[in-house]
Amino acid sequence: MAKQRSETEQQIAELLRTAKTSLHMNVAFLTRLDGTTQHLEVVESSIPGLFREGFAQDQQDSLCQAILDGELPPVMPDLRHYPAAMAKPAARMPRIRSFVSVPVRLSDGTLYGSFCAAGLTSDPELGRRDQALMEVLASAASMLLEPGLLERARATEIETRLEAVVASGGPVVLLQPIVELASGRRIGAEALSRFPAEWAKAPDVCFAEAHSVSKGHLLELLALERAATSLEVARGYVAMNVSPATLLLPECTDLLERLPLDRVLLELSEHDQVEDYEALGAVLRPLRARGLRLAIDDVGAGFSSLRHIVLTSPDILKLDRSMVDGVAADPVLRTLVKALVDFAHGCGAKLVAEGIETAEDASALLQLEVDYGQGWHFGRPVSADALDPAPVRSVPVPTGHGGPVRPAARSASAGWGGPWPGRRRRAGGGAGLGAVVPVTGTLAR
Numbered sequence: 001m002a003k004q005r006s007e008t009e010q011q012i013a014e015l016l017r018t019a020k021t022s023l024h025m026n027v028a029f030l031t032r033l034d035g036t037t038q039h040l041e042v043v044e045s046s047i048p049g050l051f052r053e054g055f056a057q058d059q060q061d062s063l064c065q066a067i068l069d070g071e072l073p074p075v076m077p078d079l080r081h082y083p084a085a086m087a088k089p090a091a092r093m094p095r096i097r098s099f100v101s102v103p104v105r106l107s108d109g110t111l112y113g114s115f116c117a118a119g120l121t122s123d124p125e126l127g128r129r130d131q132a133l134m135e136v137l138a139s140a141a142s143m144l145l146e147p148g149l150l151e152r153a154r155a156t157e158i159e160t161r162l163e164a165v166v167a168s169g170g171p172v173v174l175l176q177p178i179v180e181l182a183s184g185r186r187i188g189a190e191a192l193s194r195f196p197a198e199w200a201k202a203p204d205v206c207f208a209e210a211h212s213v214s215k216g217h218l219l220e221l222l223a224l225e226r227a228a229t230s231l232e233v234a235r236g237y238v239a240m241n242v243s244p245a246t247l248l249l250p251e252c253t254d255l256l257e258r259l260p261l262d263r264v265l266l267e268l269s270e271h272d273q274v275e276d277y278e279a280l281g282a283v284l285r286p287l288r289a290r291g292l293r294l295a296i297d298d299v300g301a302g303f304s305s306l307r308h309i310v311l312t313s314p315d316i317l318k319l320d321r322s323m324v325d326g327v328a329a330d331p332v333l334r335t336l337v338k339a340l341v342d343f344a345h346g347c348g349a350k351l352v353a354e355g356i357e358t359a360e361d362a363s364a365l366l367q368l369e370v371d372y373g374q375g376w377h378f379g380r381p382v383s384a385d386a387l388d389p390a391p392v393r394s395v396p397v398p399t400g401h402g403g404p405v406r407p408a409a410r411s412a413s414a415g416w417g418g419p420w421p422g423r424r425r426r427a428g429g430g431a432g433l434g435a436v437v438p439v440t441g442t443l444a445r
Contacts, residue, residue, distance in 0.1 A: 003053070008144050009042050015115075015137045015144075016044040023100065023130050025117040027051045030104065030141060031064055032113040038062045041113070047120075050094050063088050064114040067101045075100050075131045078122035090118075098123040102134045104142050106149070115141055158209045161199065162219065170222025171195050171203070174381035175230055177388065178239065178352060178374045181366040186388060188237035188265065190374060191227035192381045220246045221255065228259055230384035239265040241297060244274045248283055262291030265316060268308075269297040277311045284312075295352070299323075300340065309347070317344045319370070321355025327368075328360035338368050345369070 005013065016028040027045040031038050038059045045051040059065050063085060066072045071084050076099045079085040090096045098119035104112045115138035117130075165171060171193035178188045195206045210216040220242060227240045246252050247268070256264070266287075274280055288294060295316035296309055300323040309317065319340065327333040337353075344351045353365045356375030365373060379388065 005042070006148075008148055011144050012042045012141050013044055015141055016042060019115070019117045019134060019137050020044050020046070022133055023117045023119075023126070024123065025098070025100075025119045027119075028115075028117040030113060030115055031062075033059055033064065033068075033111065035059065038064060039113075047094075057089065061089055063090050063096070063099055064101045064116060068103060068111075068114070074102055074134075075126050075128065077124050077126040080122070095120060097121050098126055100126060100130055100134050102131060102138045104138045104145070106142055106146050112142065112145060112149070114138075155213045158213050159215070161196075162210055162213075162215055165195065166215070166218065166222065170219065170226050171206070173223060173226040173230065175234055175238070175384050175387050176374060176381040177379040178236075178372055179378050181353075181362065181370060181373045184378075186236060186378075187372065188239060189230075189234055189387055190239040190267075191223075191230060191241075193223045194381075216243075217246050217249060217251075221249075221251055224252070224255055228255070231260060231263055233384040234387050237263045237265050237293070239267055239295065241267040241269065243272050244268055244280055245272075248276075248279055253283060253287075256287055256292070260291075261287060264291075265293045265295050267295040267297040267318065268312065268314075274308065274311075280312070300336070313347075314349055317349050317351050319351060319353045321375070324353045324355045324361060324365065324375075325357065326361065328358070328364035334364065334368060337365065337370065341369050 012030055016030065019025070020028040026047055027043065027050070029043040029045075029051060030041050032041050033039075036059055037056050040051065040053055040055045043051045043053045063072065066084060066088065067074050072082055076082055076085060079091050079097050079099060085091055085099070090099075096118045098121065099116070100118075101114050101116040104115050106112055115134055117134065172195075173191050173193055175189035176192055177186045178190060179186050193203045193207075195201065195203060199206065201209075207216060207219060210219040224240060224242065227238060231238055242252065247266075256266075268274075284292070284294065293315040294312060295318055296312065296314045297318045298320045299309075299317045301320035317340065319337065323333060323337055323340070327337055341351055350371040352372040352374060353370045354374050356362050356365065356373045356377045358377060362373055362377055
């Protein structure tokens with residue numbers, strides 16, 4: 001049974017039909033030349049079964065390679081006039097007698113293969129004009145092929161990079177302190193993922209790339225596993241970021257159920273679209289009933305935050321750093337932050353400001369009644385065993401929640417400290433990773 005052609009292959013087949021019809025040939029085909037082998041990738045033939053898509057032969061035995069090497073001309077009205085052509089397998093089977101072949105080159109000059117038309121009879125009328133038509137059609141085929149080739153090359157490069165990280169157990173996870181602004185005490189920390197420096201990519205970018213090659217869920221889960229190990233060392237609670245899609249996986253639920261949930265703050269990014277809030281609530285309800293706290297990350301940087309907040313009833317709202325940086329000197333930002341403080345407190349939630357880098361901004365946020373803070377002003381991300389063992393104060397359990405994911409009963413043992421979400425922009429995490437969010441992403445970015 002013939003394989004289903006892709007949209008690009010169907011478009012190339014149209015070009016080949018044009019070539020076959022215009023040159024009055026029996027077959028037209030696109031080949032890929034990989035340096036050793038010629039592959040027939042798309043074939044349009046009037047003789048079913050004689051020319052097959054997927055057929056491969058030694059590249060050096062092909063008429064196409066002989067033409068590329070200059071041993072034969074690109075247009076041969078009668079192969080019997082060219083001894084070098086008659087020595088090739090194609091002159092015997094399928095007994096080709098007329099042939100036109102032009103190279104298919106990508107925009108950077110790289111040779112992809114050849115665009116060919118062949119006849120089982122000679123054709124003395126074949127000439128330069130036919131070659132010119134084939135060159136135009138080959139150029140069009142190149143433009144159709146290139147986007148897919150670039151995407152495959154991109155995916156291969158990403159997969160190759162990720163192999164080593166996955167094999168080592170996932171990204172490195174660091175913790176960044178979260179403090180109570182009123183006292184300066186550390187109440188928790190956020191797990192942030194770090195990737196090899198030579199990648200020169202933020203964690204959120206790395207997670208997004210992983211998702212683009214179907215490795216994102218695995219990378220998030222590995223990051224969560226590593227973030228979970230920090231609970232054995234760090235005091236207070238640990239904030240872990242996760243994407244809604246990964247959270248819905250049974251593997252993620254199984255992982256979370258093994259943790260001391262009263263010390264876990266799970267962050268969902270506001271940027272990540274939730275397809276099914278009912279399913280999300282079904283996963284979160286039993287976990288929150290056991291003490292898990294829920295945070296909405298990146299508040300103020302997205303477009304659907306109000307709906308996200310209303311439908312998840314979070315314990316913590318995390319102010320995006322775009323709302324925090326420079327707040328001390330910006331009256332508009334102060335007004336926006338104050339409105340979000342009133343909104344959060346009115347919903348029974350606490351507010352964490354991310355990306356605090358100056359004492360002035362920290363003071364302004366305290367005056368605006370923001371509850372907790374995180375950023376370089378309070379400490380950079382470090383390994384769990386290097387985290388300052390400062391006294392940890394429990395985060396008061398918010399009251400008055402009523403969203404669809406609200407636990408039936410709140411645990412009074414909230415000895416977790418402060419929110420500790422993985423920030424995408426800090427380490428580059430992508431949309432909604434899990435508990436081990438690097439300085440860039442959600443859950444594990």
